[in-house]
Amino acid sequence: MQSIHSLPVDPDRLHAIAGKWGTPTYVYMEDMIRERCLLLKNLFPNFPVSWLYAVKANDNPHILKIIANEGFGFDTVSYEEVLLCLKLGTNPGDIFYTENNMTDVEMHCAAKQGVVLNIGSIGRLKSFCEAYPKSECSIRIKPDISDGHHAKVDTGNQDSKFGIRLDLVSEAVGIASESQVQISGIHAHIGSGIREPENLLTEIEVLLEASEKLRDLKFINFGGGMPIPYRNDERSFDLNRFAKMASERFRSFLDNINRPFSFYFEPGRWVVGPAGILLTQVNTVKDQGRKLFLGTDTGFNHLLRPALYDSYHEIVNISADPENRMQSYHVAGNICESGDILGFDRTLPESKSGDYLAILDAGAYGMTMASHYNRRALPAEVLITKEGYHKTIRKRKTPDETVDGFLSDTGMIRMDEKDGAV
Template sequence: MDATPPPKPAAHADALREAAERFGTPTYVYAEATVHERCRALRDALDGLPTRLLYALKANPTPALLRVIADEGFGFDAVSLGEVALLRALGVDASRILFTTTSTTDAELDAAAEAGVLPNLDDAERVAAFGDRHPGAEVCVRFNPGVGAGHHRHVVTGGAASKFGVALGQAEAVAEAAARRGLRVVGVHQHVGSGVRSAAELWPAVDALLGVVGHFPDLRFVDGGGGMGVAYRPGEAGFEPAALRDHVARPALDRLARAGRGDVDVWFEPGRYLVAEAGVLLTRVHTLKDTGERVFAGTDSGFNHLLRPALYDAYHALVNLSNPGGPPRPYDVAGNVCESGDLFARGREVPEIRRGDLLAVLDAGAYGASMGSTYNLRPPPATVVLRPDGTLDLVRPRRTPEDVARDVLGGAG
């Protein structure tokens, strides 16, 4: 029998305990140094190749982290006008923003054109409609590569069941529609899914996308999308930047060169990879309920703060920061939302939990706060950034129940 992998440790445990003491719980803490490290790992792996990296903003739009990523030289993939507006407010030049669309209105696309960002059009009808209103504009077109991958069926964005992208077989028709309207298709794009931990899973989709390059004479880049995953479970292997270079970027560039398109760059859009492991959700246990069959550890957070376990049955390591050396015991770690699915873990062995203990939910930096809500009218967590010098900065103060109530009353009429 294989040995059980050891539990994942909580990096910066002392700083996390200090953050909870100073700012209370629930609180998101993001380690700025980790974001720097992940940015540099990808950037260094692709150094010397004609590639470009865009951060997928939907993973985590915390301004303090966006500044780090911008300083590391990344561009940005935005999926809404709100994300575009945030980036522009932070001083990000429009030339560094790709606006990826799905079921997007004419008004939104017109606003994106006015803002000067490059639209990434998701269907053939949108290409024609955009060209009618903006003849001569530059666009990117998203294709469905016909294959998908990801950690859960809800995040697989390629293949026949996906709503995303133009079918590869429609590439010639899209090229003709664009040409009739003077549109210049400067990029083609695909995204296979999210939480992919092997470059081998990305290559078939990128390989398929390369098949449409010949239809677009103005092409400047092929965007292989993102989806690079991280190791959430103990013993898992994370995504290797060197594999992205050797098994996706270089083969793609070689194929382009053989086709006489050596002037075309290859882009990628990491999101989760840059921020997931930088984030921790701190929550305190206030209830221990022993039913005789299970022990529920009730916390002051819930799926309104971290939806991934409820939505995807996702695994997040749990660390008892107050009693790390306690004997391991199985717990159902529950939230305070009035829903039976509000659980961070079922039957998870955690060092003995006592009332008042501080728990760290690890690898919560991607699709945690960005997917949060005020369901049950519970306020969102505070947000703290751990700077490389060890300083803890409160970048988003905790809101009160009265604040949330005022938001609702403001629209009551």
């Protein structure tokens, strides 16, 4: 049997969406996003814990609005993400900007906007302190503890490009105090899709210990990384157990410091991952001798995770009769690369051209990593609102609009056009 039970939306509803909006289309569930925000917010009832949503996971403005409405601030990793949140009306104080090889221009823009700047290198800290004496910032450290669903998103290890080395924290304090800059926050993010909750607890220990060197500290941000199960047999992250263990450490820390203090977490995937589905349509069924392929109208240009990280996403045929004979397929995309396989050896009821497939758990790092590779249009995005309506939250462009937009961005109209002065 294919795993129809893990489909979080009624297949009839998905058919209706595919019928009206076409495919490929990302479908998100507002209810589930709100429920997940609430679960997180209730995790530490007796502690000053606040939540920042990692915008990089899914930055559709309608999704951001839902999450802000649930009382989350935003964790951003580029000046463009900062601007996006500001333009949506977020208070600068609720935006945490973790820089990573930031330019001077980006630093000045962010500082001017008044967002909380989280600095990840000694060099950048020096330039910030020279430019903004008597101000405040946060620092990101490299905790030398790492975890993640793939080596490419394992960010806290010894050789990682991120953060200030632990043994340089005293130097950072010296640099800041010379310019009377207050290091008001300390941060680390050990990776995305953490496999072992113990690693997150160890990171908490490291940050609490490092904070002893920072007398002006007002908050610690422990980063994101909470995993979601992508396979039916994968364990869920035991949030309550994690919260219980973290709370014990928070209690002894707060008892010792005896002044107002805040803790932050900045999850992305956990909030939106399970609340998104990529709907696609089969257009080709092909017997390649040793393998049967289902060819679809999407690909790694729309969902990069399988190709980039060898990630697994459940794929459900929502059109085929579940009583059909089961068959093993490679589910392939329409991108001109042999690596464009969305799922290997998937057992599905015998499928045919025209069937719709739902690719599950695609709400995080799906659309934000999508590209126009092969010059294809981006998917549409549809939100199932909490009232049960279907709302377009991004229109799909037609092939003409996609190509015309590209030509106008490049300033090129026709091959025989005369080159003018620049």
